[in-house]
Amino acid sequence: MEFDTIAAISTPLGEGAIAIVRLSGDEAIQIADKLFRGKRNKRLIDVQTHTIHYGHLLDPKTGEVAEEVMVSVMKGPHTFTKEDVVEINCHGGIVSVNRVLQLVLRAGARLAEPGEFTKRAFLNGRIDLSQAEAVMDLIRAKTDRAMNVALGQMEGRLSKLIQRLRQEILETLAHVEVNIDYPEYDDVEEMTHNMLLEKANLVRVEMKKLLETSQQGKILREGLSTVIVGRPNVGKSSLLNSLVQENKAIVTDIPGTTRDVIEEYVNVRGVPLRLLDTAGIRETEDIVERIGVEKSRQVLKEADLILLVLNYSDDLTKEDENLFKAVEGMDVIVIINKTDLPQKIDMEKVKELTGKSPLVTTSLLEDQGVDDLEEAIAALFFSGSIETGDITYVSNSRHIALLHQALHTIEEAIAGVESGVPIDIVQIDFTRTWELLGEIIGESIHESLIDQLFSQFCLGK
Numbered sequence: 364m365e366f367d368t369i370a371a372i373s374t375p376l377g378e379g380a381i382a383i384v385r386l387s388g389d390e391a392i393q394i395a396d397k398l399f400r401g402k403r404n405k406r407l408i409d410v411q412t413h414t415i416h417y418g419h420l421l422d423p424k425t426g427e428v429a430e431e432v433m434v435s436v437m438k439g440p441h442t443f444t445k446e447d448v449v450e451i452n453c454h455g456g457i458v459s460v461n462r463v464l465q466l467v468l469r470a471g472a473r474l475a476e477p478g479e480f481t482k483r484a485f486l487n488g489r490i491d492l493s494q495a496e497a498v499m500d501l502i503r504a505k506t507d508r509a510m511n512v513a514l515g516q517m518e519g520r521l522s523k524l525i526q527r528l529r530q531e532i533l534e535t536l537a538h539v540e541v542n543i544d545y546p547e548y549d550d551v552e553e554m555t556h557n558m559l560l561e562k563a564n565l566v567r568v569e570m571k572k573l574l575e576t577s578q579q580g581k582i583l584r585e586g587l588s589t590v591i592v593g594r595p596n597v598g599k600s601s602l603l604n605s606l607v608q609e610n611k612a613i614v615t616d617i618p619g620t621t622r623d624v625i626e627e628y629v630n631v632r633g634v635p636l637r638l639l640d641t642a643g644i645r646e647t648e649d650i651v652e653r654i655g656v657e658k659s660r661q662v663l664k665e666a667d668l669i670l671l672v673l674n675y676s677d678d679l680t681k682e683d684e685n686l687f688k689a690v691e692g693m694d695v696i697v698i699i700n701k702t703d704l705p706q707k708i709d710m711e712k713v714k715e716l717t718g719k720s721p722l723v724t725t726s727l728l729e730d731q732g733v734d735d736l737e738e739a740i741a742a743l744f745f746s747g748s749i750e751t752g753d754i755t756y757v758s759n760s761r762h763i764a765l766l767h768q769a770l771h772t773i774e775e776a777i778a779g780v781e782s783g784v785p786i787d788i789v790q791i792d793f794t795r796t797w798e799l800l801g802e803i804i805g806e807s808i809h810e811s812l813i814d815q816l817f818s819q820f821c822l823g824k
């Protein structure tokens with residue numbers, strides 16, 4: 364394929380001492396060469412691939428030195444885009460990196476669209492679609508764990524699994540064809556049915572397993588939406604503040620998203636929490652009072668995690684009990700705060716209300732017990748399997764939606780076989796499942812969908 368040469372700043376603006384302007388395309392090396400002045404008249408068009416060169420960029424209009432740079436030259440196909448790629452490392456300030464970008468644009472490059480580098484890697488066959496999306500997730504990954512999921516996907520773990528499932532389906536379809544065309548035995552009909560059932564079930568089980576991990580994957584990527592509830596004055600705001608202060612607040616750098624709701628992301632031992640910072644959610648002191656238990660259940664239902672705060676130095680009240688009712692069945696951690704004050708709370712009663720949920724005691728005033736709370740949060744969401752790192756996660760919502768459809772289709776196929784629907788009808792469902800799985804890895808996908816997906820990427824990636 365042939366493309367023009369694109370360029371963009373590929374490091375976050377205003378961060379770090381060094382910034383990179385990246386070029387990709389047939390003319391990438393020539394364009395950089397026009398601007399570059401190295402030692403002993405070294406020319407970039409003459410250098411070996413995958414080498415880095417110190418020098419200056421000159422402004423061709425004035426002949427003056429514009430920037431001190433290090434330039435990496437990488438010839439295709441062994442590059443991210445499979446095209447010739449040049450990376451110009453320059454000083455990190457906005458002014459100098461912009462000057463470099465302007466120079467390469469004037470020398471013949473075109474400003475890249477958001478995600479265009481990754482799109483080229485996809486179109487040039489360097490990566491498949493789920494890998495391309497993983498690059499996007501990487502850019503957005505908010506914690507180390509989320510990063511690992513994205514990395515695993517980029518290495519093609521999800522792709523491999525999907526490809527294996529598609530292969531199973533394809534082989535089954537081929538077998539069915541053969542059986543129908545060349546019936547060797549009288550009971551070929553029954554044999555075909557049995558084989559279809561067996562394979563369909565196999566594929567169904569694998570897809571189900573994959574979908575079961577999807578919730579965890581989503582949590583890793585987007586953060587657990589966490590709501591702190593409790594009566595007035597029990598210490599909700601204090602809890603929120605101490606969680607934000609003790610843990611690195613995660614700065615999100617997703618460009619172009621406007622948010623009505625300001626969220627605070629904190630990373631608690633690898634668990635990303637999204638503390639919703641809206642009136643009435645951050646402070647839910649009297650929502651139960653105001654709208655009643657049933658309604659508040661509706662509000663709280665959206666939350667992944669509830670932190671229910673009680674006051675150690677006060678009697679349990681009807682309000683407290685209503686809160687327990689409102690969060691029944693959800694992931695709850697009960698926190699008894701103000702243990703520095705004399706006890707008034709009835710612990711037996713608290714334990715009864717708490718049931719199997721984790722229970723921690725804190726004195727937020729004296730900074731006691733927050734560690735235990737963090738421990739409890741981590742234990743709740745990273746018990747066992749998720750630590751091992753060799754599970755294939757789906758965390759991308761497009762993948763999840765397609766998997767759901769594929770699962771639904773294969774279940775229809777199974778129901779069809781079981782109720783004696785003619786084989787050629789069942790074949791349609793099989794083929795459809797195969798197609799849906801293909802869409803996850805970008806085969807048989809519609810062009811406009813590709814454009815839409817890649818436009819979500821950050822510029823310069």
Ligand code: GDP
Pocket residue numbers: 593594595596597598599600601602648700701702703704725726727728729
């Ligand atoms: P909220 O109304 O539930 O958000 O409670 P706040 O966090 O605003 O706290 C109410 C009051 O309790 C404030 O004066 C806090 O300083 C105080 N407080 C919070 N935690 C503790 C604690 O562990 N011990 C004591 N003695 N006071 C606390």
Ligand code: ZN
Pocket residue numbers: 596599600601646
């Ligand atoms: Zn408060």
